[in-house]
Amino acid sequence: MPIIVEPEQSIVPALLGVLPAGSQAVASLERMNAWLAQHQDEYVAVLGPSVPLAEALSVCDQLRTARPTVSVVLVREELSTDVLTEAMHAGARDVVPSHSLDAVSAAVTRAYQLFVALRGPGGVAQTGKVITVWSPKGGVGKTTMAVNLGLALAERGARRVCLVDLDLAFGDVAITMQLFPTHSIEHAIGSENSLDAELLGGLLTRHQDSMMILAAPSHPDVRDRVSPTLVAQVIRTLRETFDFVVIDTAPAVDEQTLTALDETDEIVIVATLDVPTLKNVKVALETLDMLDIAPDHRHLLLNRADDQVGISPDRVEGILGMRPAAKVATSIEVAASTNAGDPIVAKNPHHPSSTAILALAAELAGQDIAAPGSGAAQPGNESESQGRSRRLRRRR
Numbered sequence: 001m002p003i004i005v006e007p008e009q010s011i012v013p014a015l016l017g018v019l020p021a022g023s024q025a026v027a028s029l030e031r032m033n034a035w036l037a038q039h040q041d042e043y044v045a046v047l048g049p050s051v052p053l054a055e056a057l058s059v060c061d062q063l064r065t066a067r068p069t070v071s072v073v074l075v076r077e078e079l080s081t082d083v084l085t086e087a088m089h090a091g092a093r094d095v096v097p098s099h100s101l102d103a104v105s106a107a108v109t110r111a112y113q114l115f116v117a118l119r120g121p122g123g124v125a126q127t128g129k130v131i132t133v134w135s136p137k138g139g140v141g142k143t144t145m146a147v148n149l150g151l152a153l154a155e156r157g158a159r160r161v162c163l164v165d166l167d168l169a170f171g172d173v174a175i176t177m178q179l180f181p182t183h184s185i186e187h188a189i190g191s192e193n194s195l196d197a198e199l200l201g202g203l204l205t206r207h208q209d210s211m212m213i214l215a216a217p218s219h220p221d222v223r224d225r226v227s228p229t230l231v232a233q234v235i236r237t238l239r240e241t242f243d244f245v246v247i248d249t250a251p252a253v254d255e256q257t258l259t260a261l262d263e264t265d266e267i268v269i270v271a272t273l274d275v276p277t278l279k280n281v282k283v284a285l286e287t288l289d290m291l292d293i294a295p296d297h298r299h300l301l302l303n304r305a306d307d308q309v310g311i312s313p314d315r316v317e318g319i320l321g322m323r324p325a326a327k328v329a330t331s332i333e334v335a336a337s338t339n340a341g342d343p344i345v346a347k348n349p350h351h352p353s354s355t356a357i358l359a360l361a362a363e364l365a366g367q368d369i370a371a372p373g374s375g376a377a378q379p380g381n382e383s384e385s386q387g388r389s390r391r392l393r394r395r396r
């Protein structure tokens, strides 16, 4: 999917509007390089009009030999003969005027055709990883952790992430991120058999250029019309477009949730240190065992792990038969930043809660994840994680 580099935020929506759903915008060439390192299947980089010409030409020159399957499309305010000649020499595939969005779209289509011709149609197939955050209890921090994990994985645009709100009756992902979606999963009802990336792309809401959200319906009674088939189709379609699909869930063991868990590569189970929660998590784990859902792909996240309630985190392993993969302490900053629509991993990446969440995100992704603000992403051990998800899917 196209990557757009445009430091001037006000221009970005117009550019994204004419490009395929799932296109990604970043604000700097540094972020573009991080993206390209992660996406060997990328076919086009669109350099917006605010990228200085000299820097844009240097990108063309560098990608021409380093990544010949990536076309560079330069969008310029003014097209002079000098600019065209220099761009041609540097190896730009197309130079288009910023006032003609049709020309931008056409250049991207041409880049895609060239990519398919060079690599063959099989070269573009990809399968993203699905991570579901779940707990049989409400109020334990599922939404908080799902939102933060999503942002950690997105790493300010280095990876494509879609956060799906599957708390279908009382979903609060959108409000948590201070977004006001015009569409939700409700608008996919009835399209179970015709769902594709384009239709679904039209239902997503963008969060600060770095992450897409599929919001929950705005009325609780819609829940019953979202069939398990639709849930499965939505997840399968999203994983074709995104690197990671993070799913926030309802505190339930209903059919929709079980379908999501069955489509999932990695499950994050959120627990707190109180007896009712631990009891319910234990029963829920037994249910997953019975259904043979992701036995080797469950990760326990102990939230509010410092609460003094008589059960120490060390006892949790004995009770649940699982070691906590991550522990996040109670912190007013976690709650305050979430309520302000700027979750802790983005607001304060060096906060101990952020460090714990980033480490878990790296474990789930099977690759290094840099704290937002600490420079470029490292391309990591993708083969190991892909191997794991392949193994998991074979099991089904």
Ligand SMILES: Nc1ncnc2c1ncn2[C@@H]1O[C@H](COP(=O)(O)OP(=O)(O)O)[C@@H](O)[C@H]1O
Binding pocket: 135, 137, 138, 139, 140, 141, 142, 143, 144, 145, 303, 304, 328, 329, 330, 331, 332, 334, 335, 336, 338, 339
């Ligand atoms: N580690 C934490 N420290 C402080 N507050 C937290 C923490 N985790 C979650 N919260 C707060 O607890 C409340 C419930 O969290 P939420 O993520 O909505 O839970 P769930 O989705 O499981 O119902 C929210 O107000 C949230 O800000």
Ligand SMILES: [Mg+2]
Binding pocket: 142, 143, 144, 167, 172, 249
């Ligand atoms: Mg929630």
